[in-house]
Amino acid sequence: MSVPVRRRTRATVLLAVLGMTASLAAACGSGDSGGDGDQITITLSGPNQWNNDPQSFGPAWEDLIARFEEEEPGIDIETTVLPVAEFAQTLSTQLSAGTAPELIFNQAPHTPDQVHALDEYLEQPNPYVEGNERWLDLFNQDYFGPDAGTARNATGNYEFIPFNLAIIGVYYNADIMAEAGVEAPIETWGELLDACGAINDAGYVPFSMDQGWLGQGWTLGIIGSMLLSSHAEEWNQFAADGQPGTATQLTQKSMARAILTGELDPVETPEVAETMRLLKQFFDECATPNWSGVAGGAAFIGYDDFIGGRAAMTYGTNFAAENLADVDWEWATMPFPTIAPEDSELSTGQAAQFGASTGGTSYMIPATTEGEELEAAIKFLQFASSPEGGQPWLDGSGGIPAAADAEPAPGLEGLMTGAWFEAPTVPAVTFVPKAKNGQSVYDGFLLGSKSLDEQLAEMRTDWTEWARELAADGGWTEDWAQQ
Incomplete structure (x- = not known):
């Protein structure tokens, strides 16, 4: 795309x-x-x-x-x-x-x-x-x-x-990509890692990142939606109105049920651990080296590095393009790459998706x-x-x-075309309780001060609290909602 x-x-x-x-x-x-x-x-x-x-x-x-x-x-x-x-x-x-x-x-x-x-x-x-x-x-x-x-x-x-x-995409600096010998669009995870290495060698930041929550959440959501797609039919239990049935995209009630019944458990569901492994690999090999010290901004993730021509790629929403009006380099957009079978043994082959949503304005x-x-x-x-x-x-x-x-x-x-524009069946697995909303909750793991097991245990606690909050807010009376 x-x-x-x-x-x-x-x-x-x-x-x-x-x-x-x-x-x-x-x-x-x-x-x-x-x-x-x-x-x-x-x-x-x-x-x-x-x-x-x-x-x-x-x-x-x-x-x-x-x-x-x-x-x-x-x-x-x-x-x-x-x-x-x-x-x-x-x-x-x-x-x-x-x-x-x-x-x-x-x-x-x-x-x-x-x-x-x-x-x-x-x-x-x-x-x-x-x-x-x-x-x-x-x-x-x-x-x-x-x-x-x-x-x-x-x-x-x-x-x-x-x-x-709203829909996000990967914006890229076509001049940097050409100088580094990288051909866009980048199709697969393996190609992305190769591109990050080439861009680093050319003296640029591969993917601008900052300390804000969005860069972490978007990447995790995109990867997790791909890897967990094989569970969609099992978890799809409620229609959009909250009544028993199914929905095109799993509703929050369906996801909360999967969590509270233990069908989706960060510690026990292997795709979650694989999602976190790939998330850290992305931050280690592609993200701005000092991302945790870069203030988060609007429009683009790692705004200054990308607008300043120091980074080859970044995330941006559809309404971020006007910020490129005065740059003196060529730019274009593409989807985030797909996790192919050769990239992970847990790949389903599902193409990367983000989907337009009402999460814009x-x-x-x-x-x-x-x-x-x-x-x-x-x-x-x-x-x-x-x-x-x-x-x-x-x-x-x-x-x-x-x-x-x-x-x-x-x-x-x-x-607005292709798989990227279609909403993933399994929504972004970034479930945090209200008290942590908007916080960069994966910093410790991504910076190496927290182990994968510790991160997964914390996610289990957060996801469970998120599901219980939803159940209380919705007044759900099903037995599983009382767990």
Whole structure:
């Protein structure tokens, strides 16, 4: 799944800036014209997924806000930008204290009672879409709908609204690859290790990495999903609504059941140990040598080394591409390589997959938001998730639409084909309890201060606690859920 090599600027970003300017002028004009003076101000708080600016999500986002405020002159939207490494703890603490703002990023650890269930709103028309009879129908049903396994929480309710879909890929510096004699795309794990050696010999970092959780979690999830795919049929016990049945991708309830029944045990399931062995091999042979001392950032993992032309490869989301607008080297993307049978005796031959998901830009409303603020928050979610309201932002931010009738941003078509775009049957096996959410929990093992056996034992504890938390949050009554 490579895409054509891209160089220099993205026209869509320039269009977004121009659109923002026009919309801001219109918004200011409507504000100056008067009104009843009863302005409602709500705050949206979350991490910056697009750039390293601590103040703004970027011009395309500012344009989205301006267009909404022009449409709804009685509502003002303020954006609070949180550091990527800290947003989860910050928002979780605010939810517990009852001080969270009106709209928060959905990946903050929480219990279902801390946020509003949105089911009743999703059953009603979206007022920003002419002829719509049910808001839920606007979304791509494969990712956000009745049968989508990741669309609802443990109690079976919808609690967030996706503005886009997200998928990561391996971005690479084509100039460095050529200098090192590496041909892309890299197809297999063995080829990846050979490429890392050649890139090292050429004087570059093979794969930029930092101390943040994402680099560890994404790599582990990709590898684990491949190796554990042979167990999918055995573990697939619950449908997306939490009732007995099956789902295209194993639901959290199915995974929790496998853990609590002992069918999936990090200490006893050999594929988990093999996943961790390969994860450490990747960090030892490919990652930035001092990765544990590199601050985590947005857009790309190990941002400075990759943008600075010192690293050949890194992970980036689909909306990270705009950060390459001013580099003076050629770049392209590819999937993470597949664990082939010659790479591991536990290989299933399953191609590497990540899959687009609603884990991109998705927001929810704290239960403490009430009255006019609740109504205003719902309106913004409706506007941002509508094709007309969200499309300019998608174009300017590199977004893959969550709405069925929206179009992917130009240049992203290559990320939306092949096995890599398909969701793996076994989801990423990065199960951590709420208290550890967003933490780099594998540092000790990857740095050599913790043995594999010690790491697997800790994972058993973490995975069990994760499953028990889900069971409690969902009020599951099955016998296995009480273990």
